[in-house]
Amino acid sequence: MQELLMIPGPVTVSSDVLAACSKPMRNHRGPFAAGVYARLAERLKDVFQTSETVLTLGSSGTGAMEASIVNLFSPGDRLLALPMGAFGDRHIAIARAYGAQVEVIDTEWGDKPDPQRLRDRLARDRAGEIKGVIVTHNETSTGVQADLAALARARADHPALLIVDAVSSLGATDVRMDEWGLDAVIGASQKALGGVPGVAMIALSRRAWDAAERAQMPRFYLDLRKAKTAFGKGQTPWTPPFGVLLALEQATDNYSKEGRHSAFARHARFAEAIRAGCAALGLRIFARQGAYSNTVTAVCAPGDIDHKALQQLLRERYGVVVGGGQMKLEGTILRLGNMGAIGRKDIVTALAALELALRDSGIEVPSGAGTAAANAVFARAEAAKPRVAVG
Numbered sequence: 001m002q003e004l005l006m007i008p009g010p011v012t013v014s015s016d017v018l019a020a021c022s023k024p025m026r027n028h029r030g031p032f033a034a035g036v037y038a039r040l041a042e043r044l045k046d047v048f049q050t051s052e053t054v055l056t057l058g059s060s061g062t063g064a065m066e067a068s069i070v071n072l073f074s075p076g077d078r079l080l081a082l083p084m085g086a087f088g089d090r091h092i093a094i095a096r097a098y099g100a101q102v103e104v105i106d107t108e109w110g111d112k113p114d115p116q117r118l119r120d121r122l123a124r125d126r127a128g129e130i131k132g133v134i135v136t137h138n139e140t141s142t143g144v145q146a147d148l149a150a151l152a153r154a155r156a157d158h159p160a161l162l163i164v165d166a167v168s169s170l171g172a173t174d175v176r177m178d179e180w181g182l183d184a185v186i187g188a189s190q191k192a193l194g195g196v197p198g199v200a201m202i203a204l205s206r207r208a209w210d211a212a213e214r215a216q217m218p219r220f221y222l223d224l225r226k227a228k229t230a231f232g233k234g235q236t237p238w239t240p241p242f243g244v245l246l247a248l249e250q251a252t253d254n255y256s257k258e259g260r261h262s263a264f265a266r267h268a269r270f271a272e273a274i275r276a277g278c279a280a281l282g283l284r285i286f287a288r289q290g291a292y293s294n295t296v297t298a299v300c301a302p303g304d305i306d307h308k309a310l311q312q313l314l315r316e317r318y319g320v321v322v323g324g325g326q327m328k329l330e331g332t333i334l335r336l337g338n339m340g341a342i343g344r345k346d347i348v349t350a351l352a353a354l355e356l357a358l359r360d361s362g363i364e365v366p367s368g369a370g371t372a373a374a375n376a377v378f379a380r381a382e383a384a385k386p387r388v389a390v391g
C-alpha cells in the first residue's frame, strides 16, 4: 500500500523534486554547482523576504538552530527565550549547551507567546544585558503559530538580536525578515518548501553579521563566516548534500511559479479544512483559537483513547501517516501536517481514514462528517476566489 505522508516534515514531494535528486553527481566546486548555489540563493532571498544572503548548510534544521547560537553569542551571554513547545525547548537546550544563560518567558503549550511580556521584560533591561531573544514562529509540536510581527515590534529598539526558528512556517506564511527587523531566520528543506531533508537555511541581518565577528562560542562546521566566504566564491566550505540542493532548487522553482501569496493561501486553506474536519469528527484542536498554525494541526481524540494505537491503525490499516505527540505530549495527540505536495484529495482521504480509525477504536463518529466539513471549507474558498476578468 502506498502511504499518504501527512506528518509535519519530511513532507510528500512532487515528482519533479524527486527526479531532481536523482540527477548525475557533479563536481561540487565546478561551474555547474556554482550556478545551482547562485540560483537557489536568489530564490531563497525571496522566500525569506530579505536582501541578505541566505546560506544553506548540510544539516537538518537543527543545524541552523545551532548555527544561530554559536555564531552570534559568547559563553555567559544572557538570552531571553519564548518557547511554546518542544522546538522552542530545543533551541534553549542548544544555547545552554554552549554556555549561554537563558531566561525563559513560559507559554502554556497550545498557546502563543504574549508580545507584551516580551516588551515589558526588555523595557526593564535598561543596561542592555540581554543579547538575544529566541522565538519559534510556528511550533510544530503543538500546532501553534506565534504572531511574529507583533513579537518583532515588541523587541522595539532594544539591542538584543531577534532569532527566529521559522522552519515550519517559511514558505507557508509571511516571514518578512527585513521589514520586521529579524536578525537570524532559520529554515529547512523538508518543510513547507517541499524539498527533501538534508539542507538547513539561515540568513543573518547586518547587525547579526557584526555580532558573528565578536562571538566567542566554539564553532567550526557551522561557522557562518566560512559559509559566507565560500558562497562569495560560488562554493560551499564543505561537500554539500548536492542531490538535496538540486531538489531544493526545483522545489523553490515550483514555489516561485506558484507565487508567495498563493502558497500562503493554500496552506491556510488546507489547515482550516483539517481543523474543520477534525472538529466535525469530535476531536479537540489542541491549539487555542487565534493561535492556529497554517502548517500543522494537533488534535486530541475524546475519552482516554490511546493515540499511539490510533496513529498505528491509521498507518497500518489505511496507509495514512500522521505524527504523534512529542516530549510531554507523547501519546496524547495526533499531528496532521499540510505542507508539501499534497492536495485537497489527500486531505479528504486522511479525514476519511481518521473517521474509520476512530470508529475502529470504538468511538462513535457521525458518518462522513469530517470530509463534509473539509469540503465545505474548500467550497467556500473556491467561491471567494476573485474571478479573472475575461476580454
Ligand SMILES: *Cc1c(COP(=O)(O)O)cnc(C)c1O
Residues within 6 Å of the ligand: 009, 060, 061, 062, 063, 087, 136, 138, 139, 140, 165, 166, 167, 168, 188, 191
Ligand atoms: C522541523 C523543525 C525543526 C528542525 O528539525 P530537524 O529535524 O532538525 O530538521 C526546527 N524547528 C521547527 C519548528 C521544526 O518544525
